[in-house]
Structures are given as C-alpha cells and as structure tokens.
Amino acid sequence: MxxxxxxxxxxxxxxxxxxxxxxxxxxFGLSDLSPEGLVKNIINEFMSPRVVFTHPDTGSEHLIRSIPTMVLYDDLGLEIYDRITNLDExxxxxxxxxxxxxxxxxxxxxxxxxxxxxxxxxxxxxxxxxxxxxxxxxxxxxxxxxxxxxxxxxxxxxxxxxxxxxxxxxxxxxxxxxxxxxxxxxxxxxxxxxxxxxxxxxxxxxxxxxxxxxxxxxxxxxxxxxxxxxxxxxxxxxKPEDVKLAYDDPKGVTAEFILNGFDHINRLFGRRVFERDAFSYLSIYNRHEGRHEAYYQSKVEQTIDLQDSIQVHLHRGEIINVEYSYKYSxxxxxxxxxxxxxxxxxxxxxxxxxxxxxxxxKPSVVFSPEPRLSNGIPVLAEWESLWNAWDVVSTTMIPSDRYLEAPIALRHPYIFYLGHLPGFLDIQLSKAFNLPLTEPKYFATIFERGIDPIVDDPSQCHSHSLVPNSWPALDEVLAYRDQVRRRARDIICKLADAQDTAVDKTAARAVCMCFEHDAMHLETFLYMLVQSDHTLPPAGIVRPKRLGQQPLVPLAPAALAQVSAGQVTLGTLHREQDDGNAGSSFVFGWDNESPELTVQVDGFSVQNRPVAVQEYYKFWCAQGKPESLLPKSWTDDGAAVKTALGPVPIHADGEDANGPASRWPAYVSFDQADAYAKSIGGSLPSEEQIARIRQCVDKTTKGTSPARPRNSGFVEWTPVDVETPADPDSVSQIDDNGWELTRTHFRPFPGFETSKLYPGYSSDFFDDHHFVVLGASWATVPTIASRKTFRNWYQHNYPYVFAKFRVVV
Missing domain, CATH: 3.40.50.150 (Vaccinia Virus protein VP39)
Structure with missing residues (x-):
C-alpha cells in the first residue's frame, strides 16, 4: 500500500x-515550493542581483534582480493563463x-x-x-x-x-x-x-x-x-515577431498574468510589498539565446520594503526578471x-x-556520452552498459535456431563470439590476478582467439584457438558468461576504488584491454548481424520514423577545404612498458598507439564531408554496376542500405537516389573507396592528414558539426545524414557516424614494442593487406570514440566495416 x-x-x-x-x-512545508519556502526564495533572489541581462541592441551585459517564476502560478494566475491559451496570438x-x-x-x-x-x-x-x-x-x-x-x-x-x-x-x-x-x-x-x-x-x-x-x-x-x-x-x-506577439498580446492578458505575480507575493507576505501600478510588463525576445524574456520594469524611483530591516531601492526603468521561455532549433x-x-x-x-x-x-542500450573512468579504468557502470548492450545484441537479435550461422565467410559462427568475450576476459583476469580459470576450463582453449584469415588467400591466418568438432550449447555458454562476469565485477570495483598510487598498472591495463576488446567485438558482431537475412530487431529499440522519410532538401555538394601545412603528433607517450615505473600515471592505449611520433604534414585540399550514399550510387551506376563495387552494406540490388533495424531505402522515386538512406555516408571497403577517389582524380587521406584535419577542427568551432550530437555510442542504431559545413573552408566531424578510411598501411610507429599482455594484437597484422582506419561509428563505445590515438585497421578488401571516406584532391 x-x-x-x-x-x-x-x-x-x-x-x-x-x-x-x-x-x-x-x-514539504520546508521546501522551496511551500508558501514559507517561496517567501524565502523571493527575498533571496530579489536581494542579490544574479541574472545576466544582455541588452538586445548594444549587447552589453549586467546583473539584474529576479523573482521566482512560481509566483505567477497561483489559482488566479492559472485562470489568467487559461485565458492566454484562448488567444489567437x-x-x-x-x-x-x-x-x-x-x-x-x-x-x-x-x-x-x-x-x-x-x-x-x-x-x-x-x-x-x-x-x-x-x-x-x-x-x-x-x-x-x-x-x-x-x-x-x-x-x-x-x-x-x-x-x-x-x-x-x-x-x-x-x-x-x-x-x-x-x-x-x-x-x-x-x-x-x-x-x-x-x-x-x-x-x-x-x-x-x-x-x-x-x-x-x-x-x-x-x-x-x-x-x-x-x-x-x-x-x-x-519569427521574432510571432514570438513577441505570443507573449505580449494586444489585449494585455499576458501583462495581467505577469503583474498578478505581485498580487500573489503580497498575499504570501500578508501585506503590500509591491505596488503593481508602479510597474509595467516588459517583453523581450532574445534572438541570440533563443528565448522570450519577461520582466517587471519600475515606472518610478521607489523603495521596496521586503522585511522590517530589508529595503531595496529601485531606479526608474530598472528591470526584474520573472520568466524565460526558451525556444529550440x-x-x-x-x-x-x-x-x-x-x-x-x-x-x-x-x-x-x-x-x-x-x-x-529510453532505449535498451545506453552509454554515457563521456567515458566514466576511475584510476583510468572504466567503472563498473561502464561495464554494465557494455554487457547490457552485448546481451541485447547477442540474445535478442538472433533467432534461437541460428546461433551456428556464420553470415560472414571466413568468420566463426555467432556462438563462438558469445563464448569468446567471457573467455578472453577470464583468461586475462586469471593471468593478472593469479586466479584459476572459470569452469569449464576447456572453454579457454576453444574461445581464446578467433580467426581473421587473409581474404585473398584464406590459408594465411594468424594463430588462433582450436576449432572444436561441435560448439557448446547456448545455455552452457551463457552460464559461463554469467560466472565470468560475477568474478569480474568484484575485481573492477576494487581497482576503481583503490588509491591511485596503489593501483597495479599491469592489472589495470589488463582490465582496460578486456573492456575495449569486448567493445570492439560488439561492433564487429553487428557487422555479421547486418549481413544476415534472419536478424531480428534489437529488443527495446524502436525504428525511428526518419528511416521512412525522404529528405526534404537536396544534399549540398561537398566543397574542397584547404588544410594548411603543420606538425601533428601521432600516438601517445603512455606505454605498457612504463607501467612498472613508480609515480607514472596510467592512461590506457594499445601497443600500436605508442610511442609518440611528430610529423610534418604539407598543406592539402580535402572534401569537407564524407561521400554520401547517393554520390557513391551514381559512381557505381556509371561504372556499369559491377559486383566488385557494390557495397556489402547495401542489399544485392542496390536498393537499400542494410542496418541493424532492417533495410532502409536508397531510392524514393524510381532510380533516383533520394530515399531516406541516400544522404548517409557510404559504408564501403578500402578498395571501393579507392576506386571512387581515383575516378575524380583524388586519393584517400593518409593517417597524418586525418590527424591534421582533427587538429584544425579542434582549434576552431567552425569545423564542428552544428546540427546534431555525435553519432557514436549507440545514440542512433544507423548512420545519419552527412552534413555539408556552411563554411567551405571548414571540415565536418571525423570521429562519428562511421570510421574514416585512410590510405596508410597499418604498420608500427618507430620504436614500437609489442604488448606483453596480448603479444599478437597488432603485430600479427603488420603486412601489406591492412590499412589504418580512424574515428568511430554509431556502434563505437565512447571510451574508444573519444581517444584520438586509437588506431583501427582492416584488410583492403574487407567490405563489412561501418566505414565512410572522403577524398583528398
């Protein structure tokens, strides 16, 4: 009850x-909204000018007095407000x-x-x-x-x-x-x-x-x-005139609503504190802030007796703020x-x-927009968000009879990845904390490492776990997952709660490595799900209406932004080899992110936004629609983009690429992006050029994306429209809405040392087949998306990545 x-x-x-x-x-009688609390707030706000008033003409600023907005909403105020709602204005x-x-x-x-x-x-x-x-x-x-x-x-x-x-x-x-x-x-x-x-x-x-x-x-x-x-x-x-009229009607009903606030105050104080006839209502629309501002304006020089020993002198024309009404783009x-x-x-x-x-x-998958770290380690809440995302993706999007399906050739079936994540975590925690493996221990031998063969020659593949004749049952794997998580929770909390000087940096690195390993596989697991015809919608995620709507205005063409020459720094000073140094701070990064490297970048011209689906579609058609240039992110007929929420049309009318997905960034392989770039006399940017673009964007607000928040960390479950910056010399955001392909071969920085915790993480892929990929996609967690030193990599002909591109000309 x-x-x-x-x-x-x-x-x-x-x-x-x-x-x-x-x-x-x-x-409640002691709260700010009780009559006694409201009186106290009136006195406090009125006595101490703290609202910043910006003059609408001169832009000059000064502090003014204010009165709580709640004074407007007594019973009579509510009646007057009801009359306002009947006004046409x-x-x-x-x-x-x-x-x-x-x-x-x-x-x-x-x-x-x-x-x-x-x-x-x-x-x-x-x-x-x-x-x-x-x-x-x-x-x-x-x-x-x-x-x-x-x-x-x-x-x-x-x-x-x-x-x-x-x-x-x-x-x-x-x-x-x-x-x-x-x-x-x-x-x-x-x-x-x-x-x-x-x-x-x-x-x-x-x-x-x-x-x-x-x-x-x-x-x-x-x-x-x-x-x-x-x-x-x-x-x-x-329109400012519409807003102004809505809050300052010709009949004066709104003015009566505002001035009634003084009558309410007088009733609260039990005496005449304010003479309403000594004030007028001042209505201002602040274009810069996008808000209507309501003020009392003193008609005369006057003194307000708030209490026996408290008096406030008001000048003629002095204003007192009582309400803001914000408007939203x-x-x-x-x-x-x-x-x-x-x-x-x-x-x-x-x-x-x-x-x-x-x-x-409220979706079923939510990440904090900024990484939540303690001692450089993701706190337990970050892990719970990640595990929850994994559970939604891995247990609600796959039909119960499809866990042995492998939608991407040369990859394991789904069931492997459900065991690989807890298996990898268990192995690393057991090593770092000298603990026995979780039962069944043989899971560590079949789930430790997956396969990633060379697409051109599948016989070439790094070392990996033994592939069993038959995979364990789903319920066994999920029970194993839950056991590993229970043990991990206690370890994560202890590391996060430790004094910074007492943190075992090797153990901290192992935990961070496991977190980002889980996060990267969450995204690559979605690559597989998007490719399957049997994938179900994720539980608790509604398909947004925008996925069925044709863009209202044409996409503005990309411009060539001029990026000046300058020095850029790649990599980081924080290395695994320094974890044992006393007094050194712990900042996580993978082995290929260090050591730090400074390079000079010549000036160059680059498209100020990524290539859109509609642009790549026209290129594909002009080439005769060859299968080699058809993105795997599209349906086989080139009519729609495959997404975790189902196909989204590229076309709205006939063959014109003007459907709801037409303005998204084109997700393609390196080879496909390279072919597009060469067709217009350009190339993909290098890793250093992307770093220079990032540097320029960070130094000026004109390079940031103004019309939407960052599309990473599952804010959306699909790409969103590319944006053409209004200023042709600015460049759209790099680190969201799709990884950025580069023409740089994935190789070590000078002075590279392989990880002792995960020796083959990077070094197994230093070859001529893999290229550096930077940034983040909609499915990249904030821990990775926010770290500009992070280096991803994929084979040149691997077509499943959520990766966009722009062209250097």
Missing part, C-alpha cells in the same frame, strides 16, 4: 471516481491542439500500450487531452492516467469532468512536484508496466537548456524503464537529450511548422 495520503474528494469528484494522492514528502497552445487533432490516433496506436500508464507532468487542459482520451477509448486500451500538479484545486477541476466523460479510463491525481512524481512512480508503478510521459505546453522552455537536460536525465534514470516513452511539446525558434533539441539516456524516435509538427511534438524513448 502506498504510504502517501489519499485526499478526500468532493461529492461530485467521489461520484465520478476521481482520486487524488498527496505525494509530497512530510517536509498564443500560437503554442493551438499548435499543440492541431498536432493532437491530426496525430492522436497515431500516437496511441504506435506508442501507448494496453494495460499501461500515462503520466502528464503538469495538469493538462481538456481541450488538448480529449483528443488522446478519445483515441484511447476508440481503440479500447486499458489505461491509467496520472495527472501531476501542485494545486489540488486544479487537479480536481481537471479530473472531475474527465472521469465523468471517460469512465473507461482510470484517472489519478498526483499532488506534488516533478521530482516527487519521479520518486512516487519508481516506488509504486511496477517496472513491468509500460509508461508514457506527457510534458506538454512547451514546459521545457521554462527551464534553462542545462536544467532541461538535467531534468530529462533525472526522468530517464529515476522513473523510466527500457521502452518507456516521453512525449515533449517544444516550441521552435520562430532542431540541433538544440538533440543537444537537450544528449547524454540523458533518451533517444529520438518520432516527431510531429503543427500545420504552421512552428511547433513540434517529439517522442523520446
């Missing part, structure tokens, strides 16, 4: 089934209604599951809510609708008529704050129940961008499980969710293209 108090209902509410639960903690409300009118059924059918719950953060308006409720009723879905608000009166006013009109739906009011609701949901709604959150009215705009990201992160971590949805209404960066929406544990899966726009309803979802 819930420990929270169920509030007594009025007779009408009781008859209609309305139930309201007070979820506020016992200490306040387009946000009507835009949201427009979206619900046209798409409510789609939302309900695609996202709202039967026997699930809807949680509306902030009590809604019947004028919007009814479209969702009508669709729920029409499709006979069993739903419990939770409405959150800090006003009991608002909850009753909203829920009572809804209960009467929709008796099939259970309505529950939650009296409390956002954070109160997250705690209550976690404690009271079973994790097996699907949840959909509604955050409407562009409420996200009342938070700063950092606060919005923090709140979304709290919702995802505290109250959502894999597969749960979050519907978020967001106002766009629209598409890139700002993506940045708001970056690192929160939420993925973009859908979006609807209103008819005027000014307002959007986004659907974010």
């Amino acid at each position: 819930s420990p929270h108090k169920i509030l007594p209902a009025t007779a009408a509410a009781a008859a209609s089934g309305a139930e309201i639960i007070d979820i506020r903690p016992a200490s 306040y387009y946000l409300f009507n835009a949201e209604i427009d979206i619900f009118k046209r798409h409510a059924e789609e939302m309900i059918l695609n996202y709202i599951q039967d026997d699930s719950v809807l949680v509306e953060l902030g009590v809604g308006s019947m004028r919007k809510t009814k479209y969702l409720l009508d669709a729920i009723t029409k499709h006979r879905k069993n739903i419990t609708y939770y409405a959150l608000d800090l006003s009991e009166a608002s909850l009753r006013d909203c829920l009572t008529p809804l209960c009467a009109e929709y008796p099939e739906i259970r309505f529950v009011g939650l009296l409390g704050t956002y954070d109160d609701s997250l705690q209550w949901i976690r404690a009271n709604i079973p994790q097996t129940v699907h949840k959909s959150f509604l955050w409407l009215g562009s409420s996200i705009g009342n938070f700063t961008r950092a606060q919005a990201r923090d709140f979304l992160s709290r919702v995802a971590s505290a109250a959502m499980n894999a597969g749960d949805d979050f519907f978020c209404g967001i106002d766009g960066r629209n 598409d890139s700002e929406v993506y940045n708001a969710t970056a690192g929160t544990g939420l993925a973009h899966v859908d979006r609807w726009k209103d008819s005027s293209d000014r307002y959007s309803m986004f659907v974010f979802q």
Whole structure:
C-alpha cells in the first residue's frame, strides 16, 4: 500500500471516481515550493542581483534582480493563463491542439500500450487531452492516467469532468512536484508496466537548456524503464515577431498574468510589498539565446520594503526578471537529450511548422556520452552498459535456431563470439590476478582467439584457438558468461576504488584491454548481424520514423577545404612498458598507439564531408554496376542500405537516389573507396592528414558539426545524414557516424614494442593487406570514440566495416 495520503474528494469528484494522492514528502512545508519556502526564495533572489541581462541592441551585459517564476502560478494566475491559451496570438497552445487533432490516433496506436500508464507532468487542459482520451477509448486500451500538479484545486477541476466523460479510463491525481512524481512512480508503478510521459505546453522552455537536460536525465534514470516513452511539446525558434506577439498580446492578458505575480507575493507576505501600478510588463525576445524574456520594469524611483530591516531601492526603468521561455532549433533539441539516456524516435509538427511534438524513448542500450573512468579504468557502470548492450545484441537479435550461422565467410559462427568475450576476459583476469580459470576450463582453449584469415588467400591466418568438432550449447555458454562476469565485477570495483598510487598498472591495463576488446567485438558482431537475412530487431529499440522519410532538401555538394601545412603528433607517450615505473600515471592505449611520433604534414585540399550514399550510387551506376563495387552494406540490388533495424531505402522515386538512406555516408571497403577517389582524380587521406584535419577542427568551432550530437555510442542504431559545413573552408566531424578510411598501411610507429599482455594484437597484422582506419561509428563505445590515438585497421578488401571516406584532391 502506498504510504502517501489519499485526499478526500468532493461529492461530485467521489461520484465520478476521481482520486487524488498527496505525494509530497512530510517536509514539504520546508521546501522551496511551500508558501514559507517561496517567501524565502523571493527575498533571496530579489536581494542579490544574479541574472545576466544582455541588452538586445548594444549587447552589453549586467546583473539584474529576479523573482521566482512560481509566483505567477497561483489559482488566479492559472485562470489568467487559461485565458492566454484562448488567444489567437498564443500560437503554442493551438499548435499543440492541431498536432493532437491530426496525430492522436497515431500516437496511441504506435506508442501507448494496453494495460499501461500515462503520466502528464503538469495538469493538462481538456481541450488538448480529449483528443488522446478519445483515441484511447476508440481503440479500447486499458489505461491509467496520472495527472501531476501542485494545486489540488486544479487537479480536481481537471479530473472531475474527465472521469465523468471517460469512465473507461482510470484517472489519478498526483499532488506534488516533478521530482516527487519521479520518486512516487519508481516506488509504486511496477517496472513491468509500460509508461508514457506527457510534458506538454512547451514546459521545457521554462527551464534553462542545462536544467532541461538535467531534468530529462533525472526522468530517464529515476522513473523510466527500457521502452518507456516521453512525449515533449517544444516550441521552435520562430519569427521574432510571432514570438513577441505570443507573449505580449494586444489585449494585455499576458501583462495581467505577469503583474498578478505581485498580487500573489503580497498575499504570501500578508501585506503590500509591491505596488503593481508602479510597474509595467516588459517583453523581450532574445534572438541570440533563443528565448522570450519577461520582466517587471519600475515606472518610478521607489523603495521596496521586503522585511522590517530589508529595503531595496529601485531606479526608474530598472528591470526584474520573472520568466524565460526558451525556444529550440532542431540541433538544440538533440543537444537537450544528449547524454540523458533518451533517444529520438518520432516527431510531429503543427500545420504552421512552428511547433513540434517529439517522442523520446529510453532505449535498451545506453552509454554515457563521456567515458566514466576511475584510476583510468572504466567503472563498473561502464561495464554494465557494455554487457547490457552485448546481451541485447547477442540474445535478442538472433533467432534461437541460428546461433551456428556464420553470415560472414571466413568468420566463426555467432556462438563462438558469445563464448569468446567471457573467455578472453577470464583468461586475462586469471593471468593478472593469479586466479584459476572459470569452469569449464576447456572453454579457454576453444574461445581464446578467433580467426581473421587473409581474404585473398584464406590459408594465411594468424594463430588462433582450436576449432572444436561441435560448439557448446547456448545455455552452457551463457552460464559461463554469467560466472565470468560475477568474478569480474568484484575485481573492477576494487581497482576503481583503490588509491591511485596503489593501483597495479599491469592489472589495470589488463582490465582496460578486456573492456575495449569486448567493445570492439560488439561492433564487429553487428557487422555479421547486418549481413544476415534472419536478424531480428534489437529488443527495446524502436525504428525511428526518419528511416521512412525522404529528405526534404537536396544534399549540398561537398566543397574542397584547404588544410594548411603543420606538425601533428601521432600516438601517445603512455606505454605498457612504463607501467612498472613508480609515480607514472596510467592512461590506457594499445601497443600500436605508442610511442609518440611528430610529423610534418604539407598543406592539402580535402572534401569537407564524407561521400554520401547517393554520390557513391551514381559512381557505381556509371561504372556499369559491377559486383566488385557494390557495397556489402547495401542489399544485392542496390536498393537499400542494410542496418541493424532492417533495410532502409536508397531510392524514393524510381532510380533516383533520394530515399531516406541516400544522404548517409557510404559504408564501403578500402578498395571501393579507392576506386571512387581515383575516378575524380583524388586519393584517400593518409593517417597524418586525418590527424591534421582533427587538429584544425579542434582549434576552431567552425569545423564542428552544428546540427546534431555525435553519432557514436549507440545514440542512433544507423548512420545519419552527412552534413555539408556552411563554411567551405571548414571540415565536418571525423570521429562519428562511421570510421574514416585512410590510405596508410597499418604498420608500427618507430620504436614500437609489442604488448606483453596480448603479444599478437597488432603485430600479427603488420603486412601489406591492412590499412589504418580512424574515428568511430554509431556502434563505437565512447571510451574508444573519444581517444584520438586509437588506431583501427582492416584488410583492403574487407567490405563489412561501418566505414565512410572522403577524398583528398
């Protein structure tokens, strides 16, 4: 039973089934949102100018006073706000209604599951809510609708008529704050129940961008499980005159809403602190920040008596901030969710293209955008994220009768890799910590190392584990995996918790090596899954709507960026051979990443973005569509790109390459990229040139990718569109959305020393067949994607890598 108090209902509410639960903690009277807490906040904010005001004309900045936005939302303020939503000028409300009118059924059918719950953060308006409720009723879905608000009166006013009109739906009011609701949901709604959150009215705009990201992160971590949805209404960066009119209507309703805040303050203080007639409402749209700003402006010189001994003098014209309403570009929406544990899966726009309803979802695979390290070692949470990703990929995407399938020739079947990962981890930990091997010990002999023969001559292959006559059963391998992980957890925690000076660097290196080994195989395992016709969609991952949408505007052609000459540093000073040195810091890198090497790079011209699918498709057609130039990342007919979420069309109309995958980077082999580059009189960049491009991008913000966050670490499960930088002299980001192919043979740096922990890791592949590949793909974990010294490599004719390319001319 819930420990929270169920509030007594009025007779009408009781008859209609309305139930309201007070979820506020016992200490609410001391909180910032209680009347006493609000008074304290008013005094603190008003007394100490701390809001930075930027003058819209001059750009000059100075600190100003502020008043908490909460003062606007007393009962009368809510009534006035309801009048605002009826104004034609306040387009946000009507835009949201427009979206619900046209798409409510789609939302309900695609996202709202039967026997699930809807949680509306902030009590809604019947004028919007009814479209969702009508669709729920029409499709006979069993739903419990939770409405959150800090006003009991608002909850009753909203829920009572809804209960009467929709008796099939259970309505529950939650009296409390956002954070109160997250705690209550976690404690009271079973994790097996699907949840959909509604955050409407562009409420996200009342938070700063950092606060919005923090709140979304709290919702995802505290109250959502894999597969749960979050519907978020967001106002766009629209015409300044439209925004200004929406927040400063000719009838003065918004001004009355703002000035009523002073009446509320006076009631809280029990006396007339502010004379509202001595102030006017000042409305400003800040184009630079993308936000509307609401201020009180003093009409006269005046003194405010906050308390007996506290007085504040205001100059005529002085302003006091009371509210911001942030607007969002598409890139700002993506940045708001970056690192929160939420993925973009859908979006609807209103008819005027000014307002959007986004659907974010908590996916089953989530990585922190930045590596979480302690003593240079991935913390246990990083390992759990990696293991969870492995489990989703290896146990939900393969049909139960297909574990002996080998979709890529010259590679082992799936079952080998399910044993190889725990087998390699167990062997390395046993060596590093002088422990016995996990039973069954013979697994170490068959799972230690896989095969990677030369494609041109499969008889040439490095040493590898003995291939058994028959592989162990799946349940045996998974039980072995779980035993190894249990032992590893204790070791990982002890290393991470140790004092830095007490860390055994050899043991730390072994653990880091195992982590990145697991991570690299996670990606190469996906290479195989993408090639199989039997692969299932990953559990808990929704296929985004963008995968079925044709690009709206043509892809801007690539320009040639001029990269100046300069010195670049390759590799790192941190070497395995130095681990025993007292006082040396531990930074992990593989043996081929050291020693450090400085080289001079001549100036060169390079395409400022990767070659897109549509461009490579035209090249392939011009060559007569030979099989040798057909990417293995495409279907055999060249009609679609293979992905972990199924094929995505290259074409939308006939043979024109203008489908949803047409603007993705072309994933091809080195040989195919080399042929394309030569056809336009160029070549692939060298390893040193990629390093120089990275160096130039890092030194100027104009080279970074402005329209989306980094596509690595499973932010998406497919590539996303390449971007042509607006400035032709800038270069798009290297380290995401696909590895970058180079023309540099994979060879050691001068002074290379092979790893003692894993002697054959690099040295087995120093030949004429392998080329250096740099950067990261969508399936590369942040630990690797963020380390620019990391050197990947593949055979020149290996066609399965998630690798893009650009051309040096």
